[in-house]
Amino acid sequence: QLQLVESGGGLVQAGGSLRLSCAASGRTDSSYIMGWFRQSPGAEREFVAGIKANEDTYYTDSVKGRFTISRDNARNTVALQMNNLKPEDTAIYYCAVRFGSRWAITPPMWSYWGQGTQVTVSS
Numbered sequence: 001q002l003q004l005v006e007s008g009g010g011l012v013q014a015g016g017s018l019r020l021s022c023a024a025s026g027r028t029d030s031s032y033i034m035g036w037f038r039q040s041p042g043a044e045r046e047f048v049a050g051i052k053a054n055e056d057t058y059y060t061d062s063v064k065g066r067f068t069i070s071r072d073n074a075r076n077t078v079a080l081q082m083n084n085l086k087p088e089d090t091a092i093y094y095c096a097v098r099f100g101s102r103w104a105i106t107p108p109m110w111s112y113w114g115q116g117t118q119v120t121v122s123s
Contacts, residue, residue, distance in 0.1 A: 001026045003025045003026050004095045005095075006115065020095075022036075034095070036069065036093055037094045049063065049080060090119060099111055
């Protein structure tokens with residue numbers, strides 16, 4: 001079993017920055033892929049960014065150049081630095097874990113989820 005706890009959401013003006021963090025507990029290894037998804041009202045949950053244990057990263061096109069994902073394998077944490085935020089980034093952001101080595105951007109392919117943290121970007 002794996003538990004994920006997110007922190008760092010909040011309200012920010014367009015053009016501002018936020019940093020999300022997620023701590024994983026319940027496993028002693030960190031060989032899994034860690035990632036972030038987001039879901040806005042009425043929309044499906046969408047992939048934002050992911051990072052493998054070797055720090056290989058993958059981003060959805062809409063956040064490339066603005067968001068940076070990072071992880072600390074020793075502490076089993078993952079962070080998402082979000083810069084130049086836009087109103088369309090407003091959503092609940094979820095930390096997630098996927099076992100295996102292949103990228104997958106659909107939610108059913110990810111095994112564990114955090115409770116989510118709200119990010120609101122005002123115009």
